[in-house]
Amino acid sequence: ASLKAQLAEAKYNLEQTIVRAPSDGYVTQVLIRPGTYAASLPLRPVMVFIPDQKRQIVAQFRQNSLLRLAPGDDAEVVFNALPGKVFSGKLAAISPAVPGGAYQSTGTLQTLNTAPGSDGVIATIELDEHTDLSALPDGIYAQVAVYSDHFSHVSVMRKVLLRMTSWVHYLYLDH
Incomplete structure (x- = not known):
């Protein structure tokens, strides 16, 4: 009976150590060592899970642009790692809130010392394949x-500047 109880306890403990992914994806940065205690609460993950999904870009824009941005507007993206493209x-x-609107109870007085330019509007860009x-x-x-419909004739200049920025990425002075 004692061996059956030990076996049942071992099976239970094994079931408690299995981590299941919420969706298709992969794990990176497993931050756990033997003896580390992993718990679902408080939320302290021991690994980073990256879901398989269509690539999206999260961008921050000045609040002045908010009224001119609309889902479906054309967008262009340049990466430092892919110069000339x-x-x-x-x-x-477009996110319905900015970071300055989030508060979390900490037991201390809240402050509003956000740095200028750090409280922009967050938007999601879906790239073409x-x-x-x-x-x-x-x-x-x-x-x-x-590129919105507002001052669309000026967007040509923005397109030229974005391409020039992409070409400048050919120059990097790391060595």
């Missing part, structure tokens, strides 16, 4: 331009 996409969504994008890691830096 411009990728097209669409503005998919392109083979070069698969080589880029998630979280890589990019520059984004969204």
Whole structure:
């Protein structure tokens, strides 16, 4: 009976150590060692899970632009890692809140010392399919331009500037 109880306890403990992914994807940065205690609460993950999904770019825009941005607007993206290339996409969504509107109870007085320019509007850009994008890691830096109907004749200048920026990425002085 004692061996059956030990076996049942071992099976239970094994079931408690299995981590299941919420969707298709892969795990990176497993931050666990033998003896580390993993728990679902408080939320302290021991690994980073990256879901398989269509690549999206999250961009921050000045609040002045908010009234001119609309889902479906054309967008272009350049990556430092892919100089000379411009990728097209669409503005998919605009976040309904800015970071300054989020508060969390901490037991201390809240402050409003946000740095200028750090409280922009967050928008999601969905890129068109392109083979070069698969080589880029998630979280890589990019520059984004969204073209609205407002002052559309001036967007030609923005397109030229974005392409010039992409060409400048051929020059890097790391060595």
